[in-house]
Amino acid sequence: MLSINVTNNFLADITWLDSSACSFKISNNIDVWKANPNLNPKLVDSFKSMLTGDEIARADRFYQQKDRNRFIISRAALRTILGKYLNIAPEAIEFESGLNKKPFIKSGNQNNLQYNLSHSGDAILLAVADSPIGADVEFINQDFGYRDVLADNFSPRECNYITETDAIHRFFKLWTRKEAITKATAQGLDCDLRLLPGLDGTTAVFDGIIASNEDWVINSFNLNNQYIASVAGNQLIDKISFFDLATTNFPQPL
Numbered sequence: 001m002l003s004i005n006v007t008n009n010f011l012a013d014i015t016w017l018d019s020s021a022c023s024f025k026i027s028n029n030i031d032v033w034k035a036n037p038n039l040n041p042k043l044v045d046s047f048k049s050m051l052t053g054d055e056i057a058r059a060d061r062f063y064q065q066k067d068r069n070r071f072i073i074s075r076a077a078l079r080t081i082l083g084k085y086l087n088i089a090p091e092a093i094e095f096e097s098g099l100n101k102k103p104f105i106k107s108g109n110q111n112n113l114q115y116n117l118s119h120s121g122d123a124i125l126l127a128v129a130d131s132p133i134g135a136d137v138e139f140i141n142q143d144f145g146y147r148d149v150l151a152d153n154f155s156p157r158e159c160n161y162i163t164e165t166d167a168i169h170r171f172f173k174l175w176t177r178k179e180a181i182t183k184a185t186a187q188g189l190d191c192d193l194r195l196l197p198g199l200d201g202t203t204a205v206f207d208g209i210i211a212s213n214e215d216w217v218i219n220s221f222n223l224n225n226q227y228i229a230s231v232a233g234n235q236l237i238d239k240i241s242f243f244d245l246a247t248t249n250f251p252q253p254l
Contacts, residue, residue, distance in 0.1 A: 003204040004215050006197045007235070008177055011221040016244040024084045026113060026130045028238045032231055033126040034137075034223055035077045035245035037070040037119065044069050047076035050090045074124045077245055078117055081126060085113050099186040116183050123227045124245075129237070132212075134184025136176040137229035146171040153178070153193040161199060169228065174198035176230035177218045184232040187211040 022031065048056060055075050062068040079090035082105065086093065094106040105113060116135040118125045127135035146168060150159045154174065162170045177198045182189055187210065196210065197203035207213070215235040221242075222228050231240070 003206050004210060004213060005202050005235070006181065006205055006210070006215070007202040007217045008198065008200050009217065009219050010173065010200060011219050014221050014242050016242050019243055019245060022084075022241070022243050026085060026111065026128060028130065028236065030133065030231060030233050030237055030240040031128045032135070032240060032242045033077075033081055033124075033128070033245055034242075035074075035124040035126075036122055037073045037124055038122060044072050047072050050076050050079045052091075070119070074117070074119050077124055078115075078126060081128070081245070082113065082115060085111075085128060100188040102183065102186040118179075118183075118229070120227065123223055123229075125223070125229050125231075127231045127233075129233055131234040131237070132184050134180040134182070134232040135229065136179035136183065137223065137227055138172045138176050138179075139227055140169055140172050140225075142168055144168065144171075154198065155194050158194075158198050172228050173220050173230070176228060177220060177232070180218055180230040180232035181210065181216060184216065185211040 016034065048059075051059070051072065059068045059071045059075075062071060076090070079093055082093055083090040086105070095103050096106040098104050105115070112130050113128065114131065114133050115126060115128045116133050118135045118137045120137050121139040123137050123139070125135050125137040127133045146162070150162065154162065158174055162174065164170075175198075178193050178196045179189070181187075181196055182191065191209070195205070197205060210216075216232055217235050217237065218230050218232045219240060220228065220230040233240075
């Protein structure tokens with residue numbers, strides 16, 4: 001029976017670069033972006049000018065203003081950053097949903113640019129590559145009842161690892177890894193998550209468990225002491241870089 005390898009790493013020391021350090025050129029590498037959805041909230045009206053009518057309607061469905069602003073800013077961040085890679089205006093980007101509603105860039109994408117967006121609380125995470133990519137960020141909620149979901153989503157070895165020490169951080173580290181790989185493969189969370197490897201190191205996974213026939217590398221890292229994230233990409237990726245969209249002139253061209 002065929003198998004594929006999934007390698008999980010934790011990156012303890014990463015450097016978040018300013019957006020000015022980004023070349024906005026993707027060639028067998030991954031660029032990871034973080035942003036705060038509360039960034040320049042007074043400029044929300046100008047952010048909305050980038051969005052489509054459908055996106056504005058989605059924003060308006062949120063009951064609370066802070067949630068509407070968070071959605072608008074996250075979409076504006078997505079369009080601004082992708083527009084720089086594609087060399088087109090942010091508002092000109094067209095998106096479409098593919099398998100399991102995984103979004104992709106519909107037009108003006110000659111370089112096969114791919115992306116995955118995740119947000120949680122006050123954190124937005126965007127991963128950009130020229131091959132399938134998946135990203136997940138989670139708020140490390142110290143009050144989350146993680147024990148109630150262990151048996152249904154983690155293998156016995158993973159459960160032991162989580163409960164051994166630093167349980168809530170370990171829980172979310174492994175959870176983001178499982179989310180990231182299912183998003184990268186457009187598999188979704190309907191699969192048996194217990195079979196998706198979350199522990200550090202390389203694990204062989206039998207054919208059919210992951211919706212892919214390629215090997216994967218999942219890199220996990222802390223955004224700060226409140227958020228943890230994972231990004232899943234092709235094993236042949238040469239480099240992963242990290243950028244912070246904490247610019248005073250956002251969403252002007254970077």
